[in-house]
Amino acid sequence: NAGVTQTPKFQVLKTGQSMTLQCAQDMNHNSMYWYRQDPGMGLRLIYYSASEGTTDKGEVPNGYNVSRLNKREFSLRLESAAPSQTSVYFCASSDEWGLARNEQYFGPGTRLTVT
Amino acid sequence: DQQVKQNSPSLSVQEGRISILNCDYTNSMFDYFLWYKKYPAEGPTFLISISSIKDKNEDGRFTVFLNKSAKHLSLHIVPSQPGDSAVYFCAASDLQYNNNDMRFGAGTRLTVKP
Numbered sequence: 551n552a553g554v555t556q557t558p559k560f561q562v563l564k565t566g567q568s569m570t571l572q573c574a575q576d577m578n579h580n581s582m583y584w585y586r587q588d589p590g591m592g593l594r595l596i597y598y599s600a601s602e603g604t605t606d607k608g609e610v611p612n613g614y615n616v617s618r619l620n621k622r623e624f625s626l627r628l629e630s631a632a633p634s635q636t637s638v639y640f641c642a643s644s645d646e647w648g649l650a651r652n653e654q655y656f657g658p659g660t661r662l663t664v665t
Numbered sequence: 666d667q668q669v670k671q672n673s674p675s676l677s678v679q680e681g682r683i684s685i686l687n688c689d690y691t692n693s694m695f696d697y698f699l700w701y702k703k704y705p706a707e708g709p710t711f712l713i714s715i716s717s718i719k720d721k722n723e724d725g726r727f728t729v730f731l732n733k734s735a736k737h738l739s740l741h742i743v744p745s746q747p748g749d750s751a752v753y754f755c756a757a758s759d760l761q762y763n764n765n766d767m768r769f770g771a772g773t774r775l776t777v778k779p
Contacts, residue, residue, distance in 0.1 A: 592769035600765055640708050652697055656708030
């Protein structure tokens with residue numbers, strides 16, 4: 551059981567470049583999330599997907615798009631990267647039943663630098 | 666506007682003593698609270714949670730206390746161990762409105778000295 555996996559682990563982009571961060575989970579969870587973590591800010595929700603085929607905006611969605619490819623995979627795309635998107639990105643998943651739906655399982659993170 | 670605040674960026678305690686990490690929130694609609702622990706280069710891991718219908722929840726060395734009138738919760742670790750050294754995030758959600766939109770504090774870095 552790998553849990554939540556993310557690729558790549560590190561990435562450096564130039565301003566204006568695009569890239570896709572990949573996330574996959576093997577726990578058969580319905581809900582998946584993308585967060586960014588910045589110093590002094592904690593984790594902020596970018597987008598989430600409550601079930602396969604649905605996506606919704608979180609607290610800081612601007613500049614990002616997401617795709618829920620299937621139940622296992624949830625990708626985050628930066629179409630035109632900006633230095634303000636330099637951050638550590640975490641993917642998470644959770645079960646849908648009862649209070650367990652709040653107990654999110656996180657991947658190891660992707661450290662992205664935009665120059 | 667940060668709805669969950671952890672005002673102490675860091676805390677240092679001696680091994681065997683109690684660690685108390687604090688968290689305040691501003692949204693009175695939050696009804697479920699969680700603590701996550703994060704080691705360097707890893708994702709956060711769930712530690713303990715509490716519903717707003719309770720004022721205390723205990724799991725081994727970890728106890729979370731909730732004071733709804735003060736909009737304050739705290740995590741107690743007794744006794745503290747060097748392996749507890751990590752960043753601790755407080756999180757909150759409004760289960761009735763949108764349980765998917767969880768808000769996190771900025772984190773407190775705990776260092777437990779041997």
